[in-house]
Amino acid sequence: MYQYDQYDQSIVDARVEEFRDQVKRRLSGAITEDQFKPLRLMNGLYLQLHAYMLRVAVPYGTLSSRQMHLLAHIARKYDRGYGHFTTRQNIQYNWIKLEDAPDILAELAKVEMHAIQTSGNCIRNISSDQYAGAAADEVTDPRPWAELMRQWSTFHPEFSYLPRKFKIAVIASPEDRAAMRLHDIGIELLEKDGKLGAKVFVGGGMGRTPMIAPEIKDFVGAEDLLSYLEACLRVYNRYGRRDNIYKARIKILVHEIGADEYRRQVEEEFAHVKTLGIDPPVAELERISAFFAAPAYEAGAPDEIDLSDPDFRIWVQAQTVAHKQPGYTIVNISLKPIGGIPGDASADQIDLMADLAEKYSFDELRVTHAQNIVLPNVKKADLYAIWQALDAAGLATPNLDLISDIIACPGLDYCSLANARSIPVAQKIAERFADLDRQRDLGELKLKISGCINACGHHHAGHIGILGVDRKGTENYQLLLGGSGAEDVSLGKITGPGFDEDGVVDAIEKVTDTYKALREDGERFVDTYRRVGIEPFKEAIYG
Amino acid sequence: MKILTGNDLPTGDVVWWTGSDWSRHVEEAADVDEQGEMIARQEEAARRVNAPYVIEATATPQGPRPAHIKDRIRALGPTVRADLTLKPADPDAGNWVI
Numbered sequence: 335m336y337q338y339d340q341y342d343q344s345i346v347d348a349r350v351e352e353f354r355d356q357v358k359r360r361l362s363g364a365i366t367e368d369q370f371k372p373l374r375l376m377n378g379l380y381l382q383l384h385a386y387m388l389r390v391a392v393p394y395g396t397l398s399s400r401q402m403h404l405l406a407h408i409a410r411k412y413d414r415g416y417g418h419f420t421t422r423q424n425i426q427y428n429w430i431k432l433e434d435a436p437d438i439l440a441e442l443a444k445v446e447m448h449a450i451q452t453s454g455n456c457i458r459n460i461s462s463d464q465y466a467g468a469a470a471d472e473v474t475d476p477r478p479w480a481e482l483m484r485q486w487s488t489f490h491p492e493f494s495y496l497p498r499k500f501k502i503a504v505i506a507s508p509e510d511r512a513a514m515r516l517h518d519i520g521i522e523l524l525e526k527d528g529k530l531g532a533k534v535f536v537g538g539g540m541g542r543t544p545m546i547a548p549e550i551k552d553f554v555g556a557e558d559l560l561s562y563l564e565a566c567l568r569v570y571n572r573y574g575r576r577d578n579i580y581k582a583r584i585k586i587l588v589h590e591i592g593a594d595e596y597r598r599q600v601e602e603e604f605a606h607v608k609t610l611g612i613d614p615p616v617a618e619l620e621r622i623s624a625f626f627a628a629p630a631y632e633a634g635a636p637d638e639i640d641l642s643d644p645d646f647r648i649w650v651q652a653q654t655v656a657h658k659q660p661g662y663t664i665v666n667i668s669l670k671p672i673g674g675i676p677g678d679a680s681a682d683q684i685d686l687m688a689d690l691a692e693k694y695s696f697d698e699l700r701v702t703h704a705q706n707i708v709l710p711n712v713k714k715a716d717l718y719a720i721w722q723a724l725d726a727a728g729l730a731t732p733n734l735d736l737i738s739d740i741i742a743c744p745g746l747d748y749c750s751l752a753n754a755r756s757i758p759v760a761q762k763i764a765e766r767f768a769d770l771d772r773q774r775d776l777g778e779l780k781l782k783i784s785g786c787i788n789a790c791g792h793h794h795a796g797h798i799g800i801l802g803v804d805r806k807g808t809e810n811y812q813l814l815l816g817g818s819g820a821e822d823v824s825l826g827k828i829t830g831p832g833f834d835e836d837g838v839v840d841a842i843e844k845v846t847d848t849y850k851a852l853r854e855d856g857e858r859f860v861d862t863y864r865r866v867g868i869e870p871f872k873e874a875i876y877g
Numbered sequence: 878m879k880i881l882t883g884n885d886l887p888t889g890d891v892v893w894w895t896g897s898d899w900s901r902h903v904e905e906a907a908d909v910d911e912q913g914e915m916i917a918r919q920e921e922a923a924r925r926v927n928a929p930y931v932i933e934a935t936a937t938p939q940g941p942r943p944a945h946i947k948d949r950i951r952a953l954g955p956t957v958r959a960d961l962t963l964k965p966a967d968p969d970a971g972n973w974v975i
Contacts, residue, residue, distance in 0.1 A: 361924075363924050367927055367928060381884060381889065381928060383947070383950060383951050384889075384891055384951065384954060385888070385890060385891075429889075429961075430889065431887060433888070675957055675958075746946065746947060746950060747955040747956055747957050748955060750947075752947075755956060755957075761957070808946075
C-alpha cells in the first residue's frame with residue numbers, strides 16, 4: 335500500500351488544524367453558516383437528516399488493517415457503533431457532532447486518512463477495481479495510477495472550483511468492476527504494441543441525466559496520461575455550465591458540443607499542456623509503484639482444499655474469485671445479510687475484518703462500489719478459518735452478485751436529499767428472495783436502489799433498478815430494467831407507473847418469474863431482457 | 878399548525894421550537910403561526926440553532942405530527958434502526974412515522 339511522504343502528511347495535518355480553527359470560529363459566531371458550509375463540505379462534513387454526516391475518503395477503496403481498526407474506533411467513540419460503506423468506496427458516519435469533527439480528522443490523519451474532497455465541486459475520491467493487484471485478468475495494477483491521480487488531483491489549484499463535482503474511475507481489466515463508463519472520466523489501462531497506456535472515456539454519469547461515457551481517446555501513452563487528464567479537465571473547467579446546476583456536469587458539455595468537438599478541443603489543449611511538464615518523471619512513478627509491489631506469496635501454496643462442509647463449499651463458490659497467484663484467492667465479504675442494511679457494518683465487524691486482513695491478507699482490505707469488503711490476497715488453505723470467523727460475526731452471507739446483494743443508498747432514513755426510503759425496500763426484497771437456492775437459480779442479478787434522482791444507489795445501472803420518488807407526499811417506486819455498470823454497460827428503462835413499497839417487491843417477483851419462463855440455457859437475467867425486450871416484463875407487471 | 882425545526886449547532890441533533898426554547902422532542906413543539914421565519918432568524922443569529930425552517934404539522938392529542946414523512950423521520954429517527962430512535966422501546970413508534 336502507498337504510504338504518505340512528508341508532503342502528504344504535512345498537507346493533511348495542516349488541513350486538520352485549519353478546519354479546527356474554522357469550527358471554533360463557527361461555534362463562537364465569528365462566521366455564519368453560509369460562510370462555514372462550503373468549508374465543512376470541503377472536509378466531508380454534511381448536515382444530514384438527523385445530524386452531521388462525515389464522509390471519509392478511502393482512496394481507490396484500499397485500506398490497511400490499521401486504518402480499518404481506526405474506522406471501527408471512530409464508529410465506537412464518535413458515532414453510534416457502526417459505519418456505512420458507500421458506492422464511492424468510501425465510508426460515512428451518520429451521527430457526528432460538529433464539535434468532535436476536528437478530533438476525528440486528527441485521528442484519521444494519524445493513519446494517513448482524511449475527508450478532503452469527499453464533497454464539493456472538485457475531483458472526488460478516485461475509484462478503481464476492488465481486485466486491483468490480485469485479479470487474474472488485469473493488464474497491470476491500476477493502483478499506482480490511481481495513486482498518481484490522487485496526488486495530482488488533491489488540492490489541484492485549477493480544479494478546486496469546477497462547475498460541478500467530478501468523478502474518475504480507473505481499471506486495468508477487460509471486466510469492468512468499477513462502473514468505469516458511468517464516471518465523468520473512465521480510464522481503462524491497456525497495452526498496445528507492448529506499450530502501456532489508456533483508453534479514455536469522458537462524459538458518463540448517473541444522476542437525473544444518465545449517460546454512458548463515449549470514448550474520447552483510443553490510446554494515450556502512460557507517460558502522457560496526466561497531461562491528457564489535465565487537458566480534459568481544462569476544457570470542462572472553461573466551458574462547463576455554471577449557470578444551471580442540473581446542466582453543469584461534464585456529461586452535458588460533451589453531449590451538447592458532441593464527442594468529436596470535445597475531443598478536438600482536448601487535443602488542442604493537450605498539445606499545450608504537454609509543454610508544461612505535468613507528467614511525473616520515471617523515478618517518481620517507480621517510487622509510487624514500489625508501494626504496490628506484490629506481497630510475499632508463499633510458493634507452492636495448495637490450490638486444492640477440503641470442501642466437504644456443504645455451507646463452506648457454497649460460500650467458497652459464491653464469494654471467492656480467481657487470483658493471479660496459484661494457491662491464493664480473492665475473498666468477498668458480504669455486507670448484505672438477509673434483512674440487513676446494505677453497506678452497514680458494526681464497529682465489531684469492522685474490527686474483525688481488519689483482524690482477518692492482518693492475519694490472512696497481507697494487511698490489506700478493499701471497499702467495493704457494491705458496498706461489500708474484499709480481502710484481496712488470501713491463501714486458499716486459510717479459507718475455512720476465515721469463513722468460520724465471518725460466519726460467527728454474521729458476515730458470511732453467500733450472495734455475491736445475487737438478487738439479495740443489493741446496492742442501496744441511505745435514502746430517506748438518513749439523507750436530506752432523498753424522496754423515499756431505500757433501505758426498507760432492499761430489506762423486503764432480500765427477505766422475499768431469502769431462499770438461497772432460489773437466488774442461485776436466478777443467477778447473477780444486480781439490483782440497485784436509489785431514494786432520489788441523484789442516483790447514489792446506481793439504479794440506472796441495475797439489471798433491475800428502483801428509483802424512489804415523492805408522489806404528493808407519499809413514497810413511490812419506479813422500476814427500471816436492463817441496466818448494467820459492467821463492461822456490457824447499459825442504462826435501465828422505466829417499466830411504467832410506479833408502485834408502493836410492497837407493490838414494487840411484488841413487481842420484482844413478477845419480473846423474475848418472467849425471466850425464469852423465458853430464459854434460455856446460460857442466459858443471465860440481463861441477457862434474457864436484452865433478447866426479448868421490455869414488453870414481456872411489462873405485460874407480467876401491468877397486464 | 879406550523880412548527881419550527883432545525884439542528885442544534887454543536888451536536889447536529891434535530892430540535893423543535895417550544896415557544897421559549899429548543900427541544901429534542903417534537904411533541905413539545907409549539908405552533909409558531911406566522912412568526913416562524915422571524916423566530917428562526919433570531920435564534921440562528923444567536924447560534925441557538927442551525928439551518929432552521931418552518932413546516933406544516935397536524936395537532937394530535939400526543940402533540941404535533943409533521944405533515945411530511947421526511948420530518949417525521951427526522952423527529953423519530955431512522956425507520957430501519959429502532960434502537961437508534963428516540964423511542965427504542967415503543968413498538969408503535971414506527972407507525973407514527975408511516
